[in-house]
Amino acid sequence: xxxxxxxxxxxxxxxxxxxxxxxxxxxxxxxxxxxxxxxxxxxxxxxxxxxxxxxxxxxxxxxxxxxxxxxxxxxxxxxxxxxxxxxxxxxxxxxxxxxxxxxxxxxxxxxxxxxxxxxxxxxxxxxxxxxxxxxxxxxxxxxxxxxxxxxxxxxxxxxxxxxxxxxxxxxxxxxxxxxxxxxxxxxxxxxxxxxxxxxxxxxxxxxxxxxxxxxxxxxxxxxxxxxxxxxxxxxxxxxxxxxxxxxxxxxxxxxxxxxxxxxxxxxxxxxxxxxxxxxxxxxxxxxxxxxxxxxxxxxxxxxxxxxxxxxxxxxxxxxxxxxxxxxxxxxxxxxxxxxxxxxxxxxxxxxxxxxxxxxxxxxxxxxxxxxxxxxxxxxxxxxxxxxxxxxxxxxxxxxxxxxxxxxxxxxxxxxxxxxxxxxxxxxxxxxxxxxxxxxxxxxxxxxxxxxxxxxxxxxxxxxxxxxxxxxxxxxxxxxxxxxxxxxxxxxxxxxxxxxxxxxxxxxxxxxxxxxxxxxxxxxxxxxxxxxxxxxxxxxxxxxxxxxxxxxxxxxxxxxxxxxxxxxxxxxxxxxxxxxxxxxxxxxxxxxxxxxxxxxxxxxxxxxxxxxxxxxxxxxxxxxxxxxxxxxxxxxxxxxxxxxxxxxxxxxxxxx
Numbered sequence: 217x218x219x220x221x222x223x224x225x226x227x228x229x230x231x232x233x234x235x236x237x238x239x240x241x242x243x244x245x246x247x248x249x250x251x252x253x254x255x256x257x258x259x260x261x262x263x264x265x266x267x268x269x270x271x272x273x274x275x276x277x278x279x280x281x282x283x284x285x286x287x288x289x290x291x292x293x294x295x296x297x298x299x300x301x302x303x304x305x306x307x308x309x310x311x312x313x314x315x316x317x318x319x320x321x322x323x324x325x326x327x328x329x330x331x332x333x334x335x336x337x338x339x340x341x342x343x344x345x346x347x348x349x350x351x352x353x354x355x356x357x358x359x360x361x362x363x364x365x366x367x368x369x370x371x372x373x374x375x376x377x378x379x380x381x382x383x384x385x386x387x388x389x390x391x392x393x394x395x396x397x398x399x400x401x402x403x404x405x406x407x408x409x410x411x412x413x414x415x416x417x418x419x420x421x422x423x424x425x426x427x428x429x430x431x432x433x434x435x436x437x438x439x440x441x442x443x444x445x446x447x448x449x450x451x452x453x454x455x456x457x458x459x460x461x462x463x464x465x466x467x468x469x470x471x472x473x474x475x476x477x478x479x480x481x482x483x484x485x486x487x488x489x490x491x492x493x494x495x496x497x498x499x500x501x502x503x504x505x506x507x508x509x510x511x512x513x514x515x516x517x518x519x520x521x522x523x524x525x526x527x528x529x530x531x532x533x534x535x536x537x538x539x540x541x542x543x544x545x546x547x548x549x550x551x552x553x554x555x556x557x558x559x560x561x562x563x564x565x566x567x568x569x570x571x572x573x574x575x576x577x578x579x580x581x582x583x584x585x586x587x588x589x590x591x592x593x594x595x596x597x598x599x600x601x602x603x604x605x606x607x608x609x610x611x612x613x614x615x616x617x618x619x620x621x622x623x624x625x626x627x628x629x630x631x632x633x634x635x636x637x638x639x640x641x642x643x644x645x646x647x648x649x650x651x652x653x654x655x656x657x658x659x660x661x662x663x664x665x666x667x668x669x670x671x672x673x674x675x676x677x678x679x680x681x682x683x684x685x686x687x688x689x690x691x692x693x694x695x696x697x698x699x700x701x702x703x704x705x706x707x708x709x710x711x712x713x714x715x716x717x718x719x720x721x722x723x724x725x726x727x728x729x730x731x732x733x734x735x736x737x738x739x740x741x742x743x744x745x746x747x748x749x750x751x752x753x754x755x756x757x758x759x760x761x762x763x764x765x766x767x768x769x770x771x772x773x774x775x776x777x778x779x780x781x782x783x784x785x786x787x788x789x790x791x792x793x794x795x796x797x798x799x800x801x802x803x804x805x806x807x808x809x810x811x812x813x814x815x816x817x818x819x820x821x822x823x824x825x826x827x828x829x830x831x832x833x834x835x836x837x838x839x840x841x842x843x844x845x846x847x848x849x850x851x852x853x854x855x856x857x858x859x860x861x862x863x864x865x866x867x868x869x870x871x
Contacts, residue, residue, distance in 0.1 A: 255346030364422030438534030458743030550574030565651025631788025762829030
């Protein structure tokens with residue numbers, strides 16, 4: 217049973233800031249307690265920390281927006297089916313065409329991600345200042361850890377802001393200390409990056425390793441720890457030393473370019489060394505954390521494991537059972553509307569039913585990119601979706617269904633994975649059937665924790681920092697660790713041979729195979745400066761795949777071939793012996809035999825839609841120009857209106 221219940225409904229007595237109705241910050245306190253009372257007490261201070269986490273589980277925050285695919289898509293490896301949705305504002309987020317009036321991730325009531333992140337920052341400012349003054353952190357280890365946790369959470373909130381908007385106000389002092397902070401002017405992101413370097417080093421100094429924390433934070437992957445601070449530092453450093461779409465000047469409303477954030481090669485080398493050393497500390501302390509099986513970390517997330525020492529994950533966003541968090545609702549393979557009514561009680565983990573808005577798919581181009589021996593492929597995506605009926609989804613002929621589903625009468629209701637076409641190969645890392653027994657699934661909320669930092673990512677960041685990233689500003693490696701050996705651990709776990717030399721090309725590819733669907737790829741491509749190039753390249757490949765002549769020239773066939781295998785643990789049928797998902801598998805295999813239940817399904821063409829990968833059926837981006845100018849969201853009009861004229865947009869959003 218999860219012991220992190222604070223993510224919902226906490227009324228933290230120590231919160232010294234609140235949101236006004238217009239969504240901007242106020243320095244009015246909802247509590248009668250003063251800072252000296254709050255931050256001299258471990259109980260009250262921890263309640264204040266809980267109040268920061270609480271914002272992640274609020275409506276329109278990470279609960280049902282930011283941990284649900286409305287950021288980070290589309291890329292060269294991932295695609296959202298909501299790209300062709302008719303829901304207001306959703307397609308624009310995926311197609312790099314977001315507007316200042318988008319209502320899916322913004323609203324005038326203050327319950328949107330801009331307001332939540334700013335409120336997280338203000339709450340952390342209060343905690344940091346209170347503990348520095350009243351917490352006696354030099355003498356009280358628990359209070360020192362709380363201070364480190366506040367630095368970590370503030371850094372996380374700021375890094376998220378930079379990811380989404382680029383340049384935002386730098387406000388590292390509470391409104392109680394600086395009332396003008398409510399009118400803080402937008403700052404160059406480099407000011408924030410530089411501050412995060414200091415803050416995260418301080419957080420890592422103050423925070424113990426997970427097993428050394430006390431109380432509910434001990435050995436708890438949902439609470440910040442030294443490794444989490446170091447991993448977030450490495451992530452921020454790689455972004456800082458990398459490239460970005462930047463305005464020509466922060467006051468320029470339209471002009472922009474793709475350039476390095478840091479133009480000084482010496483400073484870039486220093487930043488890469490910092491990232492290298494941060495990752496090395498984690499590796500040396502947590503060298504046991506890479507799971508032996510690639511599926512394990514995701515099964516653990518879905519089955520509610522929270523023990524840090526047993527997990528590959530380093531930090532997750534904690535959501536409470538059956539009350540907050542829609543990770544599976546949006547990230548798991550979609551269950552059809554028929555399945556949502558028929559599957560409860562038959563699909564493990566889906567006993568009480570619930571909403572399934574799954575929309576994150578693996579790009580058709582990426583489906584074929586996996587090496588045949590790569591064990592990650594069958595976990596990363598699934599070529600179907602669960603159904604519970606008499607099998608008519610596979611065949612309307614009674615005699616054929618007897619062959620397809622052996623040991624079941626053709627009219628028996630049965631659980632099986634119905635094949636999908638290539639445009640709906642869903643992300644498979646998060647699955648309802650992996651949920652723990654007894655887990656509560658409400659109509660929309662599953663309460664599954666949202667993973668943010670994983671040990672395999674640390675190994676890959678270590679390798680990247682060791683070669684100086686895309687700029688090649690190679691730092692001195694004084695860690696005693698071999699970056700190539702650490703990198704190859706990820707490949708070996710995937711069942712692949714190690715490579716003989718590190719290169720950015722190898723690292724870029726490995727991060728795709730390892731981290732697909734984990735909300736990392738878009739921001740990797742942005743910091744490498746090749747998002748536009750990679751997405752356009754993928755779009756061309758997908759369009760070619762949709763046309764029979766060019767598809768055949770690419771050595772791809774038209775159909776997928778498979779048979780069903782009964783899985784006793786699931787008490788249902790899974791697609792097995794799948795053929796047709798590798799280059800060269802262009803026609804039915806010699807062992808194909810309908811009499812033994814083999815199926816052949818064309819999956820590039822639909823009777824109703826024709827070529828399912830056409831631009832109209834499968835949109836990837838709105839325009840070539842916007843692939844660059846719209847990589848960041850605009851600061852939304854409702855937030856600009858509440859800023860007293862201190863905020864504005866770049867990249868032509870204001871035109």
